Amino acid sequence: xxxxxxxxxxxxxxxxxxxxxxxxxxxxxxxxxxxxxxxxxxxxxxxxxxxxxxxxxxxxxxxxxxxxxxxxxxxxxxxxxxxxxxxxxxxxxxxxxxxxxxxxxxxxxxxxxxxxxxxxxxxxxxxxxxxxxxxxxxxxxxxxxxxxxxxxxxxxxxxxxxxxxxxxxxxxxxxxxxxxxxxxxxxxxxxxxxxxxxxxxxxxxxxxxxxxxxxxxxxxxxxxxxxxxxxxxxxxxxxxxxxxxxxxxxxxxxxxxxxxxxxxxxxxxxxxxxxxxxxxxxxxxxxxxxx
Amino acid sequence: xxxxxxxxxxxxxxxxxxxxxxxxxxxxxxxxxxxxxxxxxxxxxxxxxxxxxxxxxxxxxxxxxxxxxxxxxxxxxxxxxxxxxxxxxxxxxxxxxxxxxxxxxxxxxxxxxxxxxxxxxxxxxxxxxxxxxxxxxxxxxxxxxxxxxxxxxxxxxxxxxxxxxxxxxxxxxxxxxxxxxxxxxxxxxxxxxxxxxxxxxxxxxxxxxxxxxxxxxxxxxxxxxxxxxxxxxxxxxxxxxxxxxxxxxxxxxxxxxxxxxxxxxxxxxxxxxxxxxx
Numbered sequence: 238x239x240x241x242x243x244x245x246x247x248x249x250x251x252x253x254x255x256x257x258x259x260x261x262x263x264x265x266x267x268x269x270x271x272x273x274x275x276x277x278x279x280x281x282x283x284x285x286x287x288x289x290x291x292x293x294x295x296x297x298x299x300x301x302x303x304x305x306x307x308x309x310x311x312x313x314x315x316x317x318x319x320x321x322x323x324x325x326x327x328x329x330x331x332x333x334x335x336x337x338x339x340x341x342x343x344x345x346x347x348x349x350x351x352x353x354x355x356x357x358x359x360x361x362x363x364x365x366x367x368x369x370x371x372x373x374x375x376x377x378x379x380x381x382x383x384x385x386x387x388x389x390x391x392x393x394x395x396x397x398x399x400x401x402x403x404x405x406x407x408x409x410x411x412x413x414x415x416x417x418x419x420x421x422x423x424x425x426x427x428x429x430x431x432x433x434x435x436x437x438x439x440x441x442x443x444x445x446x447x448x449x450x451x452x453x454x455x456x457x458x459x460x461x462x463x464x465x466x467x468x469x470x471x472x473x474x475x476x477x478x479x480x481x482x483x484x485x486x487x488x489x490x491x492x493x494x495x496x497x498x499x500x501x502x503x504x505x506x507x508x509x510x511x512x513x514x515x516x517x518x519x520x521x522x523x524x525x526x527x528x
Numbered sequence: 529x530x531x532x533x534x535x536x537x538x539x540x541x542x543x544x545x546x547x548x549x550x551x552x553x554x555x556x557x558x559x560x561x562x563x564x565x566x567x568x569x570x571x572x573x574x575x576x577x578x579x580x581x582x583x584x585x586x587x588x589x590x591x592x593x594x595x596x597x598x599x600x601x602x603x604x605x606x607x608x609x610x611x612x613x614x615x616x617x618x619x620x621x622x623x624x625x626x627x628x629x630x631x632x633x634x635x636x637x638x639x640x641x642x643x644x645x646x647x648x649x650x651x652x653x654x655x656x657x658x659x660x661x662x663x664x665x666x667x668x669x670x671x672x673x674x675x676x677x678x679x680x681x682x683x684x685x686x687x688x689x690x691x692x693x694x695x696x697x698x699x700x701x702x703x704x705x706x707x708x709x710x711x712x713x714x715x716x717x718x719x720x721x722x723x724x725x726x727x728x729x730x731x732x733x734x735x736x737x738x739x740x741x742x743x744x745x746x747x748x749x750x751x752x753x754x755x756x757x758x759x760x761x762x763x764x765x766x767x768x769x770x771x772x773x774x775x776x777x778x779x780x781x782x783x784x785x786x787x788x789x790x791x792x793x794x795x796x797x798x799x800x801x802x803x804x805x806x
Contacts, residue, residue, distance in 0.1 A: 272596055322770055330542050330595045331773055334725055338765030341718045345758045460714055464607055467600040475596055506611050509604035516601045517589035 239373030244493045250381040250450050252489020253388030257443040258462060259469040259481040260392055261436035267412030267476045268432035270324040271332045275316065275339040276440060277466055278459035282343050283309040283444035285454065288357045296360050302445050309441025310434060317433045324429065340459065348456025356455035364452040380449035391442050392482060395435070399478070408432065412476065461505070468508035472515050474522025484523065529696045530723040530735040531649055532689035537729055538653075539661040539678075539685055540668055541595050544602035544717060545586070546693030548609040549579040551712035553694025554701035555613055558625045561702075563618075568631050572698050579694020580687050587686040591679045606712065613709045624708035631702050638699050645692060649732050657681070715758060719743075722761040726768045728775025731782050738776070 258277055265273045287305035294300050316339060323332050348354050361367070365379030399405040407428050410418040419425050447462075448454070469488055473480030488508060495504045515522060532546035553575040560566040560574070586605060590598050613619050620626070631637075652658050663671040664678060672678055701707040723742055728734025742764075746757045768775065 266596075272599070319766060319770060323773065326773075328773065330540075330599070331769060333542060333596075333599055334721055335766055335769040337714075337718060337721055338762040338769065341714070341758050341762035342766070344714075345756075345762070464603060467603065471597060471600050475594070502611055503615060506608055509608045509611075512601055512604040513586070513589075513608070516593055516597055517586075520589065520593040520597060 239375045240497065242372055243375035244497055245490065246375060246377055246381060247496075248490035248493030249486060250384045250489070251492060252486035253385050254443055254446050254450060255465055255469050255488055256392055256482045256485035257388050257439050257446070258466040259473070259485050260395060260478055261439040261443070262466050262470055263476050263478045263481055264395075264408075264432050264436045264439075266329075266470075267478075268408050269317075269320070269429050269436070270327065270329060270415065271320045272329050272336065273316070273320075273436075274333055274336040274463055275343060275459075276313075276336075276436065277462035278340050278343040278347075279309060279312045279316070279437070280440045280444045280447065280462065281454055281456075281459040282312060282347060283441050284448050284458075285347055285351050285357060287444060287448060288359060288454070289351070291360065291363070296362055298363060301363070305444045305448070306438065306441030309439075309444055310437035313433045313437025313440055314430070317430055340463075344456050344459055347454075347459070354456070356453055358453045359448045364449050380446075380452075384446040384450050387442060387446055391439060395439070396479070398435075404428075404431070464505075464512075465508050468511045470522075471512050472523060474524045477522060477524045480522065480524025529693060530720050530727075530739065531645060531732060532692040532696075533720055533724055534729060534732060534735060535649060535652075535692075536682070536685045536689050537665075537724070538658075539664045539681060541590075541598045541682060541686075543590075543598055543686055543689060544606060545583045545686055546689050546696070547712055547717055547720070548602070548606045549583050549690040549693030550697035550700065550716075551606075551609050551613060551709065552582050552697065553579040554697030554707045554712075555619055555625065555709075556694075557698040558628045558701040558707050559619060562625065562628050568629075568702070572695070575698045576691050576694045579697065580691040583690025583693070584683065584687040587683040587690075590686060591682040603717075606717070610709050610712060622709065624706060625701070626706045628701055628705045628707070630705060634699065634702055638703075641695060641699070645695075646732065646736070653732060661685075718758065718761055718765070722765050725773075725775055726764055728777040728781075730774055730778045733782060734775050734777035 258280065262273060262276050265271045265276065283305045286308040287301045290301040290304040291297070316336075319339070320332050320335060323329075323335060351357075363380075365383070367378065368376035369379050369382055370377040397405075399408055407418065407423045408431075410421065410423055411425060411428050411432075415425060418428075451458075465488065469481055469484045470476075472488065473484035488511065491507050491511075492504055495507050529546050529550060532549075533543060536543035536545075556578055557568075557571040557575040561568055561571045566574075586601070590601055593601070614622055652661075660671060660674075660676045660681065663674065664676060664681070668678060700711075719742075723735050723739045726734075726742065727736075727738035742761070745760055746754045
């Protein structure tokens with residue numbers, strides 16, 4: 238029982254982060270019109286910048302956490318002008334190619350230029366590895382609790398914004414039909430830039446929670462997270478934000494339980510298997526496209 | 529390999545299948561020749577068949593999904609194949625397969641294969657099917673209403689691309705006499721995208737023109753510069769997608785070259801005739 242509980246806690250914590258990532262990705266796809274493969278790389282680069290601030294300030298969390306969130310927003314906004322010519326033409330698939338270029342540059346910077354390519358580790362003051370609550374062998378750490386509550390809070394906040402505010406309605410209108418949204422007087426460029434800002438904010442928050450949950454980062458982490466993010470997005474249905482939340486928790490739990498039973502990196506095959514299973518069985522995803 | 533991606537992209541799908549098919553083809557041929565003693569020719573044919581099969585089966589599902597899903601699913605397949613190979617001891621795990629026997633006629637065979645595949649793609653591009661692919665790229669719904677069977681066409685193209693990828697894998701393994709699974713990941717994918725999109729995806733000639741130039745970055749340049757290969761490729765890809773998304777060599781460039789060369793040839797013939805008459 239303790240074992241199952243431990244797996245559930247881990248699964249929900251990782252699933253919450255996947256949910257944040259998938260939400261940011263879906264937001265960019267729906268509103269920004271961008272197939273942003275480099276989004277998790279933005280998140281991991283934010284983790285690196287958070288680590289650099291920690292190193293420079295002797296472990297000052299009050300500066301490092303805003304630095305991670307700020308760099309998430311900054312990096313996301315930095316990519317917007319790069320994608321703009323392609324989004325104007327509606328060339329979404331081409332945006333994937335461009336984002337792959339960004340991916341490689343970011344991965345190379347993280348994998349070779351920062352810390353001489355050596356993986357970085359976060360201090361326990363951030364990760365909070367001390368058990369907050371203990372149920373036999375199962376423990377709930379401060380980092381896990383903050384990750385779960387913070388992710389739920391961020392996603393609930395986003396859903397409130399999307400479904401209860403005027404600007405949120407503009408976002409959804411852009412997602413459904415950009416041309417009609419423009420005819421209705423919605424400032425499409427400004428709304429697109431806001432989508433980068435919000436997804437950057439979610440990315441920055443994800444960076445902090447990833448640092449808390451994983452306690453370390455390395456260059457290839459971005460690509461691994463990207464494939465998990467895609468698994469969630471395809472499993473739920475591309476662009477389906479609410480479905481993505483459920484799919485993220487399912488993936489987190491599936492991985493967490495698999496770690497207990499399957500050896501080595503076979504665990505990662507679960508995410509990839511989920512993608513292929515859904516593609517073959519229900520190509521539009523479990524919850525349909527763009528809800 | 530880039531032609532494999534080009535082939536499917538012409539029909540509107542960004543397809544990464546040639547990368548995992550290359551891994552399958554390379555590993556299969558290396559294993560059966562080195563450990564089971566198969567003759568190279570038989571291994572090559574079987575590897576191409578297996579590569580085609582490994583792309584045909586997923587194509588049954590991928591043939592009817594949106595372009596985004598194809599991108600994601602084929603990246604997932606790259607990871608699945610990498611993980612499976614890495615965990616199979618008889619394929620050498622993470623170390624890969626070494627001491628693959630040399631094949632004396634490999635280089636001429638590679639050139640012959642290149643010419644045959646190039647001819648196949650050229651004929652396809654200039655056939656009714658090629659024109660149908662062009663319509664699909666612009667508007668799949670219009671193509672479907674004109675009677676083009678998108679599903680069957682995509683299955684055919686993905687399978688052909690897989691076979692080409694597997695063939696490239698065989699050549700890769702036997703040219704280097706070794707094969708490691710790490711080679712078939714994002715770095716390779718980026719290189720292929722760079723060749724295709726910098727060269728130009730609207731014609732088959734862009735790839736041919738830019739592969740030697742871009743590949744030489746890692747081979748001919750000093751190590752200090754070659755170490756930045758990935759950043760150079762990434763930056764080039766970003767720049768080209770912003771400034772000239774159709775690539776450097778597109779149909780208008782080919783048209784201009786073709787008309788200029790025709791005019792030059794015409795002048796040459798006229799001068800020759802004039803000399804003969806004199």
